[in-house]
Amino acid sequence: MTLKTEKYPALYQASLELFADFGYRKTTVEDVAVKLDMTKGNLYFYVKNKKQLYEQTITHALTQWKDHVKKAVDKKSDPVEKFRVMAVSALAYIEKNAPLRQVIIKDPQIFTLSPREDRFAETNQAAMVILKDILKQGVAQKKFYPMDVDQVTAYLFSVYMMFLIKTYVNADQASSKKLFAIALELNLRGLLNHTTDRLTPIV
Amino acid sequence: MTLKTEKYPALYQASLELFADFGYRKTTVEDVAVKLDMTKGNLYFYVKNKKQLYEQTITHALTQWKDHVKKAVDKKSDPVEKFRVMAVSALAYIEKNAPLRQVIIKDPQIFTLSPREDRFAETNQAAMVILKDILKQGVAQKKFYPMDVDQVTAYLFSVYMMFLIKTYVNADQASSKKLFAIALELNLRGLLNHTTDRLTPIV
DNA sequence: AAATTGAATAATTTAACTTTTTGTTCAAAT
């Protein structure tokens, strides 16, 4: 007799694997139920409907991803190192997580450049906090140039999304990896506090 | 009696306007022919088929865009100024070109982050040359840091594409404009030759 | 010859309808 709350990890795993293999449309509620050794009727005791099952599953996977990056970042103290670790560990994580990668290929809209239509906006906001805190710390320690932290966070997160799209949605694996290193260098160069001069007039 | 070659400017204009208003599917070959005061049979004297009519029309519009930016850039001599003018004039041009903007909204795939499936790759390659030449000049004059110009060009062009998608495909107009200024500053800061130290190890 | 027409034909799209599959609910059972 397992407690309701104890069932969710297995539920999310079964669900993620099926959605990864067949996509949202071709995965039936019964497929998921059978994989969990239950009937589809019973699955509705755990989730409201198919759509929410899907979204909760993805949200769970994205949250685990974010937590993993957070842990890696917290091991460093220097903001420059934190920035680098954030970028590298985020990419390394998904590199190892095949089901999540597959789900993204089947449903490219999971990664969107449009915050307005981001179904996982809440989770992504939480991920952005990691970046934002690094920038804040860097600015406070005068290691990064004085900036509008929220805007720079939004921009860099967009660039990160762009890479995820290029690498995993479009599967330009090899070329994207190289570009990622180039981008990391260029952006870190930009963040570092070489000068206090403003380079572009405020529009 | 107009010469065949003289008809193309009017042809591309009529075609662009119709595709802008109705999109590829809802624009008929007859619509275009009527707008040019000819029959659809005769339109086939000028273009191979509907798909090519569409692609030639977009290519023509994108090429004009590129030429406009090139002209603006050529008026400056300093690579930093060139970089800024390139960014600003590119955005200003499309801001004024309503039909091109509309066509992009109707067919978001015109701007893609995937070079492999870019139907207008050739035209975009030509546009990248402008950026590449600016970077080359900046590096040669030691104003920009020593870099792999091809890779940095590819990265910055991706960022540019990302902005076009965010601003015109996703219509996050207001917020994207601000981010563009932020990005311009951050990237120029990164390009400038403050140090010769490598910030990230080569992967 | 170069450009254009209009009619014939091929290809594609749309609409209406049927059948099948899948999602969701819920009273009854464990």
Next chain:
DNA sequence: ATTTGAACAAAAAGTTAAATTATTCAATTT
């Protein structure tokens, strides 16, 4: 508290005919 299975609703897939649109081309005009 959790699970079942049957009933029902909703959505997807398949079928077909009609209508629209793309394309070709022999004949005509400029």
